[in-house]
Amino acid sequence: MGTHNYNLTEQFEFTGKAKTLSIIAIVVGIAAIGYGFSAESLHERTFANLLLMAYYFACVCMSGAFFLAVQFVAQAGWSASILRVPQAMAKALPVAVIILIVVMGLGLYTHNLYHHWHADGLTDPSSPNYDKLIDGKSAFLNVPFFMGRQVIFLGIYSIFALLLAKLSNNEDLEGGLNSYRKSFKYSCIFLVIYGFTTPIFAFDTVMSLEAHWFSTMFGWYNFAAMWVSSLATIAIILILLKKAGYMQWVNKSHLHNLGQFIFGFSIFWTYVWFAQFLLIYYANMPEETVYFYKRFEHYEFWFYLNLILNFLAPVLLLMDRDNKRQENILLTVSIIVLCGHWVDYYQMIMPGTVEEHHAFGFIEVGIAVGFVGLFTFTVLNGLSKKPLIAKNHPFLQESLNHHL
Amino acid sequence: MNNIKYILGSFGDPDEMMHGIEKLQENNIKIHDVYTPMPIHGIEAKLGVKRSRLDIAAFFFGITGTCTMLSFVFYAAVLDWPVNIGGKPHFALPDFIPITFELTILFCAFGLVGSYYASTHLFPGRAPRVMDLRATDDRFIIAVDAKQNTEHNKIDDLLKEAGALEVKHNERKYISYE
Numbered sequence: 137m138g139t140h141n142y143n144l145t146e147q148f149e150f151t152g153k154a155k156t157l158s159i160i161a162i163v164v165g166i167a168a169i170g171y172g173f174s175a176e177s178l179h180e181r182t183f184a185n186l187l188l189m190a191y192y193f194a195c196v197c198m199s200g201a202f203f204l205a206v207q208f209v210a211q212a213g214w215s216a217s218i219l220r221v222p223q224a225m226a227k228a229l230p231v232a233v234i235i236l237i238v239v240m241g242l243g244l245y246t247h248n249l250y251h252h253w254h255a256d257g258l259t260d261p262s263s264p265n266y267d268k269l270i271d272g273k274s275a276f277l278n279v280p281f282f283m284g285r286q287v288i289f290l291g292i293y294s295i296f297a298l299l300l301a302k303l304s305n306n307e308d309l310e311g312g313l314n315s316y317r318k319s320f321k322y323s324c325i326f327l328v329i330y331g332f333t334t335p336i337f338a339f340d341t342v343m344s345l346e347a348h349w350f351s352t353m354f355g356w357y358n359f360a361a362m363w364v365s366s367l368a369t370i371a372i373i374l375i376l377l378k379k380a381g382y383m384q385w386v387n388k389s390h391l392h393n394l395g396q397f398i399f400g401f402s403i404f405w406t407y408v409w410f411a412q413f414l415l416i417y418y419a420n421m422p423e424e425t426v427y428f429y430k431r432f433e434h435y436e437f438w439f440y441l442n443l444i445l446n447f448l449a450p451v452l453l454l455m456d457r458d459n460k461r462q463e464n465i466l467l468t469v470s471i472i473v474l475c476g477h478w479v480d481y482y483q484m485i486m487p488g489t490v491e492e493h494h495a496f497g498f499i500e501v502g503i504a505v506g507f508v509g510l511f512t513f514t515v516l517n518g519l520s521k522k523p524l525i526a527k528n529h530p531f532l533q534e535s536l537n538h539h540l
Numbered sequence: 541m542n543n544i545k546y547i548l549g550s551f552g553d554p555d556e557m558m559h560g561i562e563k564l565q566e567n568n569i570k571i572h573d574v575y576t577p578m579p580i581h582g583i584e585a586k587l588g589v590k591r592s593r594l595d596i597a598a599f600f601f602g603i604t605g606t607c608t609m610l611s612f613v614f615y616a617a618v619l620d621w622p623v624n625i626g627g628k629p630h631f632a633l634p635d636f637i638p639i640t641f642e643l644t645i646l647f648c649a650f651g652l653v654g655s656y657y658a659s660t661h662l663f664p665g666r667a668p669r670v671m672d673l674r675a676t677d678d679r680f681i682i683a684v685d686a687k688q689n690t691e692h693n694k695i696d697d698l699l700k701e702a703g704a705l706e707v708k709h710n711e712r713k714y715i716s717y718e
Contacts, residue, residue, distance in 0.1 A: 209684050420626050434570065457595065539581070 142385045142536065144527040148377070150520040158512040165506010172499045183239070183248035184489035185499055186483050189507035190239045191341055192365070194232040194290065195358075196511070200225025201367030202330055205323035208300075208316075213534030214393055217385050217525055221373050224519040225366070225540055226297035231514050233290040240286060240341070244279055249489065253277045255346040269348050276343055285533035287341060289333045296326040305525050311528040334359050342481075345488030347425045353412035358484075360405035364446075365477040367397045368470035373515070375467045383524055389463040389540040395460025398473060402450035406443070430487040434494065438483040445476030478504060541650045543711045544686040546572065548672050549699035550706040554579035554580050558700035561586055564684065569695060572683040597655050598648050605647025609640040664699035670716040679705075709717065 148536045172182025200222040226484045243249025252270075257263030259271045270277070299322055307315035335355020343354045351357075371394045377383050377420045431439050449472045457466045526532065551557040552578065554679070561583075564571055567581050574587060583589075617623070618630045657663050669718070675681040684695055 408633075414634050414637065417632075418626075420628075455599070 146524050150516045150522045158509040161505045161509025165430045168502020183243045185503040186239045188485050190236040193507050194236045195362035196366045197225050197229040197232045198293045199362045204300045205326045207322035207515050208319045214532035214538045216529040216531040216535035223301045224515045227301050227518040228514040229297045230294045289337050307528045309506045357408045360408050362479050364401040368473040371470045377465050389538045390462045392540050395466050399454040406447040434492045435483050546710045547684045547686050548708040549682040549704040552705050556703035561589045563698045563702045569689050572685045575681040601651030603647040605644040609643035659686040669714045
């Protein structure tokens with residue numbers, strides 16, 4: 137524990153290769169969307185991919201806000217020096233929210249998404265399309281209430297995300313404990329709201345694509361996915377910044393902590409995934425097994441790939457203590473986990489939209505690349521606005537001297 | 541020649557004890573071990589203590605549990621008494637994951653408790669190995685092997701200089717065997 141000479145006013149400059157690459161990625165994404173809308177037969181597939189990536193983008197950003205709130209509520213010291221990264225992710229949430237709501241609204245309007253519960257005559261007993269199950273659920277699954285829930289939930293998450301970022305900004309200017317106390321208070325409120333509403337958000341956005349089927353584990357399954365993918369994103373951003381010469385105060389112990397988080401929550405994800413799977417497999421009731429029947433019939437490769445990428449890879453690669461402390465191994469595992477959760481969302485969303493006509497081509501890759509570019513652009517742009525360290529954070533010294 | 545086996549420097553303050561470790565190391569006096577009533581940050585690095593291999597042991601205990609349960613389930617549900625349950629295969633792996641998971645943890649936990657007892661000689665009925673009883677209360681103890689390091693007066697002086705409240709010359713290694 138020597139004395140440190142870190143530059144506490146260091147600021148990230150968003151120029152050069154990172155900026156060029158992210159803009160190229162956005163252009164690729166736009167090209168893929170353009171290609172997807174060039175032919176009528178590709179519309180549904182394009183919408184499904186847009187929903188996938190918009191949902192992924194929003195989830196990673198809102199889990200950035202969740203990460204901030206967890207650190208404040210736990211009064212965690214280790215993370216004080218890296219908080220600007222999740223803050224930048226939280227600040228990108230409004231962009232993600234607007235995209236997600238636009239995609240869902242257009243999908244509903246053009247009947248490309250959620251047509252399982254949103255089509256003419258589904259709730260009209262005299263219509264040939266009448267669906268008793270959907271009619272029973274129509275008090276919850278109707279367009280105004282559905283879109284209202286989305287706007288309210290995502291709006292609340294965005295407000296808290298921006299509030300926590302703003303309080304940290306105030307702390308930089310004013311110092312003192314005032315901002316920290318306020319952050320603690322708002323984080324407590326945010327966590328309660330977040331905990332109760334994210335399962336409903338997942339039910340709405342993804343589970344309602346196959347509206348006959350339901351699973352009470354689904355919300356937590358999605359929560360685990362969004363949380364672990366957000367942790368992996370934080371790890372990737374930190375490691376790449378460190379490699380680019382920024383944030384030299386991030387040491388092996390910080391990476392170790394993040395590695396433990398990724399390791400632990402990958403197992404948590406598997407646990408929840410398996411809890412959902414086992415009950416359905418064991419009970420073997422047709423209305424429940426239909427969900428996995430579709431995935432076994434047409435998505436067998438993706439189904440097993442999901443488990444390999446999200447369970448086996450992180451567990452085997454991050455089990456060892458030394459591996460969690462190695463920048464390159466942690467970076468590799470984080471990228472695997474991020475790809476894994478794309479596969480996870482892919483086999484959640486595709487069977488309910490394009491069913492057996494799924495494909496993996498330019499639309500999938502292009503839209504994914506486009507959103508990665510957009511995410512990189514908004515997050516790095518947000519990161520470059522403020523110094524890379526919250527210099528008046530009360531636990532800053534603990535974080536700079538963090539040692540495991 | 542005297543019968544002193546161990547020289548114990550008894551400190552009232554962890555910082556002074558760390559200072560004492562530095563002093564001894566500067567004079568190339570090998571420290572046998574250090575006993576403290578609470579964990580002290582960074583002491584392993586200073587003493588050059590090797591990292592615990594408990595995690596590797598834990599992994600193998602866990603794997604043993606996994607293999608034990610899977611083989612038992614295979615024996616019971618396939619070889620010895622196959623029963624048709626809901627038309628599923630006899631060895632329906634998902635059904636047996638929870639119990640396999642439980643046994644992995646159980647074996648791991650028991651194995652670790654066992655290894656801990658074995659490495660610290662703490663089995664039931666055995667007197668614990670304690671060099672200085674106050675190391676479990678309010679004193680920080682540096683123990684130096686008096687047979688290997690023969691300059692006893694120099695060691696005494698170094699420990700006192702560093703702030704030792706008391707320097708003991710023990711004629712037996714563990715005072716708790718009485």
